[in-house]
Amino acid sequence: MPKIKNLLIISSFFYFYFSTSCLAKTPEFSEDTLRETTINTISQRQTKKEEELGSPDIFSPNPLESTEADPLLPNPPAAGNLTGEKREQLSQELDQLNVEAAALLAAGETTKAFETWNRELRLRRYFGKAEELAALTRVADRAWNNNQKLQVQWITKRLEILQPEIQEQEPPNLELLQALGSAFNTVRAKDPAVEVYQQVISEARKQEDVVTLKQALTATGEIYLSWLDYDNGAIAYEELLEVQQQNNSELSTNEEIINPPISGDFEKSNTLRKLAFIYNQAEKPLQAIIAKERLVDFYQGQQNIAEVPEIKISIAEDYEELGRLNLASQYYQEAYSIAQSIQQFLIASDALENLAVLYLSQDEKEAAIEIYKVQLLMDQQFVNVYGMMKTYDRMGQVYAQLKAYGLAKSSFQRGLELSRQLGGYRESYFLQKLDKLNRNRNRNM
Secondary structure: OHHHHHHHHHHHHHHHHHHHHHHHHOOOOOHHHHHHHHHHHHHHHHHHHHHHHHOOOOOOOOHHHOOOOEOOEOOOOOOOOOOHHHHHHHHHHHHHHHHHHHHHHHOOOHHHHHHHHHHHHHHHHHHOHHHHHHHHHHHHHHHHHOOOHHHHHHHHHHHHHHHHHHHOOOOOOHHHHHHHHHHHHHOOOHHHHHHHHHHHHHHHHHHOOHHHHHHHHHHHHHHHHHOOOHHHHHHHHHHHHHHHHHHHHHHHOOOOOOOOOOHHHHHHHHHHHHHHHHHHHOOOHHHHHHHHHHHHHHHHHOOOHHHHHHHHHHHHHHHHHHOOHHHHHHHHHHHHHHHHHOOOHHHHHHHHHHHHHHHHHOOOHHHHHHHHHHHHHHHHHOOOHHHHHHHHHHHHHHHHHOOOHHHHHHHHHHHHHHHHHOOOOOHHHHHHHHHHHHHHHHHOO
């Protein structure tokens, strides 16, 4: 290894000598210029070296494990937490350290900023685990967003020290456990975060704490989703849905509640949306359909029909993926009918477009043409020039495949006229289509 270092040093000096010699022999470089260039080069290398020496690396000791006394607290308590005036005074001083660190980070002095934050974190532990976890989570978020991987590792190690102390408390402190799970999630420590939240879920069930149970299940599901673990994410959200349904059922049968809140229903709808997304990402269209059907039932029960057409289009796409084309066609038609009735013309147009593509995939060109005609009528109602142009293009292509050259020409011609209304957008495309159509027509005559 020393030989390699010596070789690198020798080669760098050779390169420096060679480059400066070449500069000296060049007429446009004077001795003063050469001297200035040399000084700048050495200065830049020295500055870079100083920066490297000042930055922490993987061999740096964890500052959160330091036992050195801090000037703000020269005599820390041997056991327990600070109380009274001393606690209040130190709290204000630590808040000031946080402000100073944020200012340093904003000024680009990242190393100094996190040195200041680490000083704050070392002292926050004398305020109890709740305050320390909140501070660790706050600084971890800053570290992650600023790509300070080593700082994230230091905080993770501190969390690992706190973990058994918090998890083994009797009786379990659900608030602390949730804070610990959130902190692990902030440093992207998936397994410890899930482990802690699973303990929260178990304890919340025992204590019949529905609010905490739903929060923990939601957090667990989000963690799995962030790691693209769709199978476990689905399990978490299915459990959450079950809890929400049970809770809503209990509320609806409670005679003391005259007007039960509808927030629970909307929580359920959000969970169903998550499940539909998860099952689609996991390529499980049948399970996705079940979740979406329940969403449709929910919105219809809330008389919120505006949400239904897009969901039905999504269900139709799932049925297409399953190869159940009759059901796909049925849902596209239902989506169009509802969307058109409530004047959601763009969504209605999308449903018709997908239906036409479905017919074309089955080589039912005449049926596709009929769908395009309906789409044109609807686009004309709300003057969707761009939509009409696209539809005429598709009709022209289908007519050309059917060798109905006259109808294909009129369709492309109409598309050309509409493209000119849009400032010439795709004008050359339609001219090429018409030219190609004429050549094909003459060839077949």
